Amino acid sequence: MASTYRLVIIFFILLSISCTKDDVSDKSSNILQNLEKAENNSVRIISRAAYKNSLYGFWLGQSIANWTGLVTEMDKIGGEGASGVFxxxxxxxxxxxPSIWGQGIPSDLSDNIDFVFEDEGSIWGSDDDTDIEYMYQYLLYTNKVTILSPEQIRDGWLKHIYSDENTPFTVEGKPENYLWVSNQRAHDLMANRGLLPPETSHPDNNKDYDMIDAQLTTEIFGFFAPSRPDIALKMAYLPIRTTARENAAWASEFYVVMYSLASSVDKSLPMKEQIQWMASIARKRLPNDSYSAKMFDFVKSRYQAGDKWEAVRDDLYQKYQVNQEDGYDISSRNLYCNGCFASGINFASSIVSLFYGEGDIIETVKIAVLSGWDSDNPAATWGGLLGFMIGQSGIEEAFGRKFATQFNIHRTRGYFPNNGLDDFSNMANHGVEIIDRVVIEQMGGKIVQENDSWIIPMQTNDISPSNN
Structure with missing residues (x-):
């Protein structure tokens, strides 16, 4: 509760400037009553203004990591040839x-493996690690709901996500709608067969249900339920199962829990310890007999043993992609790239960067970018999480520079206001307004106007594994 007390001290100072003595006394009494409840772990008090800054940090950190990860995306996936040497x-x-699809051509984003930035006055472009999350936030905000219905998800996908037939985008002269594997199949099932989530991820309908897709499109739901992963999982249940089942869904839920817990950490602890605490709680969501759980445990044990991250990554490749241990069967998956889009190997790779990055945003993103496979996705996931935890100013301090503040969702999606041009501050504002509704409707909490905060009831969070 140290951070809560610091917040209240600041609040008292502000009150002393703007209020009479009697006003301060009355309002202070109310705050102290709330703090007494918080001390008994019955509620958590979170500043809305501080949370807005954190959400800004999420969008900025995710964008930096996403675009940096695109430099090495699918460069190294194991196996024969150049792509096999990690x-x-x-x-x-x-x-x-070169990537596996680069036809001998390295990334056009950077000649070298290095951070990709957009400077002040420029614009960040959306990619598949940011655009569907943006869409889900927009759907929650415009529909004024906390739980998206199957119909709202379908309507959002079909309105804002192009098909190959109507996309205005081309890559190398060919239509490009920026969808792949399970996302593409789910979109086709909605458009061509009229299916609704969760049927769009049912194995009988979608053979790619165990691919990576939901892991990069649904983490944001954790931020919509601060300190309440039970509520976050409820909100994310259907969006995750728009494209994922079983291990792919559980891995996605792991990320959702991590994101929700980011507002529960003891900030007096070193970042490494904060990250490890969050990961230990999120691990509870993974069924013990799942390959996702065993991948997590394998990486954690090797990290604790002091092994280098490169050795752990190499052994993950041998253990899972080659030997297919712990029930990880990719024998019929994406044979041309040896299962490189699969949920499992990319989840395992992300845990490498999570542990070995030790809460440092620069080191975490570097390791994620170098680890291989679909490298932009783990990079974006942890860049977004750590960006949230340190906020805009923390990111700027870490990198020693300022960044672009605007965001163009129309780089990959369509039919959003203002011709698709948005900015991180406005996006963070929309997130806060969604949380206002979640706190009241889903948590039974309150918005306290006097100190611009949420009072969030803390219940026993049930994050035990689901069966589907």
């Missing part, structure tokens, strides 16, 4: 190598 820490700053 990057190591020594490759940071060196020449980028």
């Amino acid at each position: 990057y190591t820490r020594n490759d940071w700053g060196k020449a980028d190598q």
